[in-house]
Amino acid sequence: MSEHNNVFKTGAISSEFIGSAIAKHQSKTEIGAHGIFLGQVRADAVGGKTVTAIEYTAYEEMATQKFHEIRESALTKFNLTCLHTYHSLGLVKAGAVCLFVLASATSRKEVCRAVAYIVDEIKAGVPIFGKELFGDASHRWKVNR
Amino acid sequence: MSEHNNVFKTGAISSEFIGSAIAKHQSKTEIGAHGIFLGQVRADAVGGKTVTAIEYTAYEEMATQKFHEIRESALTKFNLTCLHTYHSLGLVKAGAVCLFVLASATSRKEVCRAVAYIVDEIKAGVPIFGKELFGDASHRWKVNR
Amino acid sequence: MDVNIEYFGMLSEITRCSEETISLSQNRVSDLRALLLRKYPALEQVDFQLAQNGEIRSEETGISHRNLALLPPFSGG
Amino acid sequence: MDVNIEYFGMLSEITRCSEETISLSQNRVSDLRALLLRKYPALEQVDFQLAQNGEIRSEETGISHRNLALLPPFSGG
Numbered sequence: 001m002s003e004h005n006n007v008f009k010t011g012a013i014s015s016e017f018i019g020s021a022i023a024k025h026q027s028k029t030e031i032g033a034h035g036i037f038l039g040q041v042r043a044d045a046v047g048g049k050t051v052t053a054i055e056y057t058a059y060e061e062m063a064t065q066k067f068h069e070i071r072e073s074a075l076t077k078f079n080l081t082c083l084h085t086y087h088s089l090g091l092v093k094a095g096a097v098c099l100f101v102l103a104s105a106t107s108r109k110e111v112c113r114a115v116a117y118i119v120d121e122i123k124a125g126v127p128i129f130g131k132e133l134f135g136d137a138s139h140r141w142k143v144n145r
Numbered sequence: 146m147s148e149h150n151n152v153f154k155t156g157a158i159s160s161e162f163i164g165s166a167i168a169k170h171q172s173k174t175e176i177g178a179h180g181i182f183l184g185q186v187r188a189d190a191v192g193g194k195t196v197t198a199i200e201y202t203a204y205e206e207m208a209t210q211k212f213h214e215i216r217e218s219a220l221t222k223f224n225l226t227c228l229h230t231y232h233s234l235g236l237v238k239a240g241a242v243c244l245f246v247l248a249s250a251t252s253r254k255e256v257c258r259a260v261a262y263i264v265d266e267i268k269a270g271v272p273i274f275g276k277e278l279f280g281d282a283s284h285r286w287k288v289n290r
Numbered sequence: 291m292d293v294n295i296e297y298f299g300m301l302s303e304i305t306r307c308s309e310e311t312i313s314l315s316q317n318r319v320s321d322l323r324a325l326l327l328r329k330y331p332a333l334e335q336v337d338f339q340l341a342q343n344g345e346i347r348s349e350e351t352g353i354s355h356r357n358l359a360l361l362p363p364f365s366g367g
Numbered sequence: 368m369d370v371n372i373e374y375f376g377m378l379s380e381i382t383r384c385s386e387e388t389i390s391l392s393q394n395r396v397s398d399l400r401a402l403l404l405r406k407y408p409a410l411e412q413v414d415f416q417l418a419q420n421g422e423i424r425s426e427e428t429g430i431s432h433r434n435l436a437l438l439p440p441f442s443g444g
Contacts, residue, residue, distance in 0.1 A: 015164040015165070015167040015168035015171070016164055018163075018164055018167055019160040019161055019163055019164025019165075019167075020160070020164075022160040022163055022164075022183065022242075023160035025185070025240075026160070026185070026240040026241060026242075027240060028240070029186075029187060029188035029239045029240045030187060030188070031185050031187065032184065032185055032186075032187040033182065033183065033184055033185065034181075034182070034183040034185065035180075035181070035182060035257075035260070036179075036180070036181035036182075036183070037178065037179070037180060037181075037253070037256070037257065038167065038178070038179040038181070039177065039178060039253070039367045040170070040171070040176050040177055040178065040179065041174075041177075042174060042175060042176065042177040042251065043174035043175070056366070057298065057299065058298075058366075059296070059298055059341065059344075059359050059361055061343075061344040061359075062341055062344040062345065062346075062359070062361075063366075065344045065345075087366060087367075094174045095171040095172060095173070095174045096171060097167075097171075098367070099366070099367045106187065108182070108184070108261075108264055108268075108444070111182070112180075112182065112257050112258075112260055112261035112264075113257075113261070115180070115257055116253075116257035116258070119253055119257075119367060122366055122367055123253075123364070123366060123367045124364070125364070126364060126366050127298065127341070127359075127361050127364055127366075128364060128365065128366030128367075129298055129299030129300075129362060129364070129365055129366075130365040130366070131299070141299055141300040141362070141365070142365035143363050143365050144363070144364060144365045144366070144367065184444045201443070202375065202376065203443075204373070204375055204418065204421075204436050204438055206420075206421040206436075207418055207421040207422065207423075207436070208443075210421050210422075232443060232444070243444070244443070244444045253367070264444060267443055267444055268441070268443060268444045269441070270441070271441060271443050272375065272418070272436075272438050272441055272443075273441060273442065273443030273444075274375055274376030274377075274439060274441070274442055274443075275442040275443070276376070286376055286377040286439070286442070287442035288440050288442050289440070289441060289442045289443070289444065
């Protein structure tokens, strides 16, 4: 099991970072399947205005602990070789990626279910707060459903 | 719905290609979630030998039709904004990616289930044949379980 | 007991500060909740939780830590 | 009727060719299967299917196309 790096990334998670994370697993030839989830900031329309970015903040002390608990729980529930999770803090523009989950295993059976589980747990249990910014000075606080 | 390009790629699907496919979706700001599956060639040990690569062939006439049917079926079952599928033909070394499925939607609920469905359908219904090569001249024919 | 409370997300807009020190005479979470609702009536509209030392505390538990956090609904991902 | 049969994957190792032309006197899929098993007894060991024009044909259907494909179990992904 590879060591878990810091979950939080400042700003958007670039496609180059994602590609590079995938490339790093090509030396692990016991892996047969990767499941990936990417959360992307949507340009939602709200009463004539459009979300241009989300600014993320977190209660980091608890968030780091929760990410750790979710990781341990996923490793217990699913038979994974590797698991990595990254979440943005700070400003992420519409269209950019703010959440990246990568679960790897010897076979495909578990990776899709593992990824879905981890994303649900992050949305429900990690104290991260998204401030949806409109093009003007106004904003709205995002709430997960 | 974006047009479907040719599914088959000669050789491995590079991490740069995957990163670039992700980047291309950042202008589609109605997307909130991407689900990705990557199949990676495993260096399985078989009676003292190790798989060093898989050589893929296909009955292309039927395979192309099957990929199309799976795509249409997935688009009917799940509420997706975009769907892309790529499979290797020819030689793919252990550790490299041979299957890439990318399903995108406004919210996360559907993408993981869609990806799992598509991968299951591909494994069961598309006439692709994998010849597992060992380091020497010997080989074994892969069979999906 | 003096406690330091950090306000996150939309809560810091209601309190107009990111943190403050408050003197508590009673130490249950429910006592602090009542005190905060008197000071900031607009908090009624938000489903907030109190965390201590990185853990959510239920209403009937006691406050035993000086550093507290007031959390609005989560919206990660 | 003369038909052209393509052999895929492990089947081409049994037949030692990637395709060949075979003369059929009867035109059901099951007749062709019997003929192939006589010619290549090792095919018994493989769970193969016959496709015509990109579609799997069941045993009782007739062969109406000159270009056929013999397919071993699939192993994509």
